[in-house]
């Protein structure tokens with residue numbers, strides 16, 4: 001079996017002397033990561049959460065304060081950057097301004113004294129790989145941002161690294177170009193088969209490109225999983241909140257069943273999925289469910305009326321409206337407002353007791369208009385919901401609510 | 417209203433220019449004037465003074481001294497100041513700011529004060545005054561300028577260029593040779609040239625720290641006592657000015673060419 005491309009074991013990084021005589025900055029706290037060969041792995045989190053610092057430790061620009069970093073199975077904590085089979089695409093590209101594009105791309109090969117002939121061939125191949133075949137003689141400042149980005153990519157890839165690190169490589173590009181580059185990058189990664197470790201604060205970017213994602217917050221990894229796992233089964237409040245839109249319903253456990261949990265939210269009994277952690281009646285929990293998993297209607301099909309045990313799939317009230325595949329749970333609510341957002345309408349409703357939730361309704365021609373104060377029912381499949389402990393003290397609470405440390409994004413780069 | 421303002425501004429600018437440059441212009445004009453006296457009206461064109469200049473051995477000796485001091489002190493200042501600038505701009509080390517403050521201190525000390533201080537120091541250390549002591553003095557005053565010029569250029573580059581080089585396999589030494597030095601080069605050349613000009617023109621330190629041999633500015637000053645030698649002094653000054661202007665223009669051009677190629681990453 002191949003060793004892991006990169007493995008981090010309980011890695012922490014503390015910066016000392018932040019500011020003037022000020023204390024310590026715990027940028028990374030006990031991070032464990034296992035990144036497989038050939039994987040497109042993304043570190044996702046808000047700015048200041050320690051993504052760059054983690055990446056820089058993998059590249060060798062910073063050494064961990066504690067913990068171990070393994071590259072291709074070898075302990076590499078103190079190995080300098082120039083001895084690692086790892087290359088980086090910097091957010092600011094960091095192209096050498098005094099060299100041409102071709103010289104930039106050939107830099108790594110020149111340093112390693114690859115013979116000139118071979119070097120030229122490989123540089124040309126790399127430039128063609130990123131579709132910059134014609135521009136080899138230009139200087140970096142004669143290129144657009146997108147082109148510079150590609151040069152940076154070619155300059156790293158030409159060395160055939162075991163792992164390519166990319167720190168928000170698309171951050172400086174405009175939206176349109178960013179979307180094109182996302183696809184190109186993903187495509188490129190599949191073709192070259194190199195392990196990519198990609199850093200971004202953009203959840204959509206992470207969800208579209210990655211094989212697996214590590215969601216980070218305040219120096220800690222909150223969850224590692226495929227985009228589907230992260231999106232559909234957030235491990236905690238932070239992940240649920242950070243990835244996409246979601247509804248949080250705070251409540252107390254009423255009863256526990258084989259296939260579901262009933263909780264009291266305000267004055268309303270609400271059905272949720274079974275929790276994957278032990279629960280007692282009376283305990284506080286948070287239910288999370290995505291707006292697009294909810295549907296809203298004026299009245300309920302009779303089979304779904306409260307009290308009906310193990311309800312059969314509901315007959316839609318409005319046959320033209322596609323209902324979620326299964327509907328087995330219902331909440332009574334009143335409309336607060338409804339906002340048209342292009343293909344969808346966001347209907348905000350309140351439950352008895354005041355909890356606000358958002359329902360995302362796909363717009364169809366015969367849509368009913370919901371007006372403020374309308375009585376409605378919100379239906380969903382309980383298995384689309386998730387239960388989280390109300391306050392995950394110890395790990396999550398501390399990390400996502402913050403612990404008094406500044407979370408400013410930009411690293412205080414060496415003052416000029 | 418705005419028009420008047422504009423004309424006033426232009427007039428002021430021209431006056432300022434005239435006021436600043438007229439003496440220099442006069443110097444050059446009189447160097448070609450066929451008279452020992454520096455008075456109008458001009459007496460006619462001559463190259464006599466330039467001819468005499470070539471024969472004035474003492475003067476030429478002084479000029480040679482100045483040249484030597486200028487070259488040595490600006491090479492040393494450029495090497496030391498450049499190294500310090502690279503360290504300050506590209507590497508983080510403890511005491512960086514303190515070092516920067518200390519190193520740029522000579523900028524705010526009057527040269528006369530520095531000259532006296534050095535004189536005392538050399539005497540205390542029993543170092544005999546010579547061209548070398550002047551070189552040391554000029555190196556000291558030039559280093560801060562070199563540092564500022566080079567550091568200013570380096571601060572214009574994304575500060576992860578060196579990291580990128582190491583990421584691509586260059587050692588610390590390789591990074592210095594392949595990235596840091598090449599991108600600093602225009603600033604180093606410009607710093608060298610302005611150091612040289614500064615040293616060549618400098619009076620106070622050269623006066624206080626001179627042994628038996630004089631530099632050109634000190635020699636010229638000593639000649640002012642003899643009216644008949646005044647035209648020679650004027651002519652020398654004119655030559656120096658013209659050479660300095662050429663050097664300064666060249667170094668400014670270098671600086672600009674350098675900057676326009678910077679292309680700040682990020």
Ligand SMILES: Nc1ncnc2c1ncn2[C@@H]1O[C@H](COP(=O)(O)OP(=O)(O)O)[C@@H](O)[C@H]1O
Nearest residue numbers: 015018025027047048049050051052053409411
């Ligand atoms: N060299 C450094 N010295 C001190 N603090 C730093 C340094 N680099 C990063 N930090 C701090 O560590 C935290 C994490 O930074 P970073 O890894 O850059 O986050 P991200 O890339 O997720 O935005 C931030 O609070 C940042 O200010």
Ligand SMILES: [Mg+2]
Nearest residue numbers: 048051052053
């Ligand atoms: Mg970052």
